[in-house]
Amino acid sequence: MYQTKLSLSCKTPKYRQIIQAIINDIERGILKVDDQLPSINELSEEHLLARDTVERAYRELKEKGHIVSVHGKGYFVAANEQKKLKILLVFNKLSSYKKIIYYAFLKGLGDKATVDLHIHHYDAHLFKEIINKSLGKYNYYVIMPHFFQHADKGEYMPTIKRIPKEELVILDKDLPELEGKYLAVYQEFKKDIFKALESTVDLLAKYRKLVLIFPFGEHYPVEIMQGFRLFCNCYNKDFAILENTFNETPSPGTAYLVVEETDLADLIKKCRGMNLKLGEDVGIISFNETTSKELLDITVVTTDFEVMGYMAATLLLEKKQAKVKNPFQVIRRGSL
Known part of the structure; x- marks a missing residue:
């Protein structure tokens, strides 16, 4: 027996x-x-x-x-x-970048698993509801722990801790306060932004001021602001952080780090209307690579979303409990 x-x-x-x-x-x-x-x-x-x-x-x-x-x-x-893996995938939102991660994740899994996708919309209470209804029904729980900027960790950490570590996969943002071994493929936003700006210090030298356009209500990681401030302080750069470009008038000698694509479009339009040349009068760095930014010759700071999804799937199938930092890079173009 x-x-x-x-x-x-x-x-x-x-x-x-x-x-x-x-x-x-x-x-x-x-x-x-x-x-x-x-x-x-x-x-x-x-x-x-x-x-x-x-x-x-x-x-x-x-x-x-x-x-x-x-x-x-x-x-x-x-x-x-009957033993095909069952995986719950919980994203904070479903953007074009998240879709890249999703399809790369499915590709990496092949026919070895079925995946159910849920969206928590940055809401810790909705996230808790999703997890509580799903515990015990899946082999793995793959989550993106991005929540409202004002959310207290006490609103979502207890929920995450309920997931057995051997079944937990963290994507995009690691949680250093989470104890034990678990699988994570993540960005390190503060260090990534600092190092990205540091790698372009030769191009930024001609700009006297740096401006971060950071939409406070859009739930982007606050570590982006921290990395930006750290760089400006370390390199003695005059800087500002604005919520959007609505009241901003571009001026020569200013370089912008733009998170949201609507602000990028508005900034380019204003520069053209004022006959300011990108890369000479005004500098622009945008977040996350797209085909349109390549065609517009816009410098970008970006992670490799396809690698993130595929790597998470591969390590999951190999039953690894490792923390892997996802590749992050600067693509230099004419706008800086």
């Missing part, structure tokens, strides 16, 4: 120990297709566990496709075709 190996002295909840022990034995070949598991009563008696604890573990194993129940006979290891 199969016996589970549990480390009952550790802090991991007992039902999770049962789940992980059975999954590990299936993966190692100790448990094979159609092998029968101990009954709920047998397992609870063997390890002096509450019956509800074992029942919860078996229920989650069944929901994830690892085991099946046969009425009147008990629980058995499921056939291979």
Whole structure:
């Protein structure tokens, strides 16, 4: 008769120990297709566990496709075709960049998994609702932890901590305060922006002032502002941070770092109307690469969204619990 190996002295909840022990034995070949598991009563008696604890573990194993129940006979290891990974993917929003990550993630997974996509719209309460309804139903939970700028960490960190570390994948923004080993493919916004601006210091030398156009109500990472301020202070640059370009009149000797594409379009239009030449009179750096920015000869700071999605899928399939910083680069063009 199969016996589970549990480390009952550790802090991991007992039902999770049962789940992980059975999954590990299936993966190692100790448990094979159609092998029968101990009954709920047998397992609870063997390890002096509450019956509800074992029942919860078996229920989650069944929901994830690892085991099946046969009425009147008990629980058995499921056939291979029933064990395709189930993944919950929770984005903060669905933009053109997020779509690149999404499709790269699906490509990296191939036919080894099915993916359900949910959007939490920066709302910690909606995020909590999504996770609470989904816990135990998926093999992996892939989340983007971007929330409202005013959100307190106490509104979303407890929810994230409920996800078992071996099932958690963090995308785009890491959470250093989250303890334990988990998979993360992330940007380091503060350092990335600082290093990006530092790499263009030769081009920025001709501008006496730098202006960051940062839409405060659009939920962009505040670390962008921090990296910008750090660079300006380190290199003694006069600077300003504006919410949008609505009341801004471009002036010669100013370089702009623009987050939102509507502000980029407005700034280019104003410069053209004032006969200011980009790259000479006024400098522009935009966030995130697009075909239109390439055609307009706009300098960009950007991460590789395709690499982010594909790498997350690859590491997930390899069962890695590593933290990987996603590539970030500056593409120099005529606008600076």
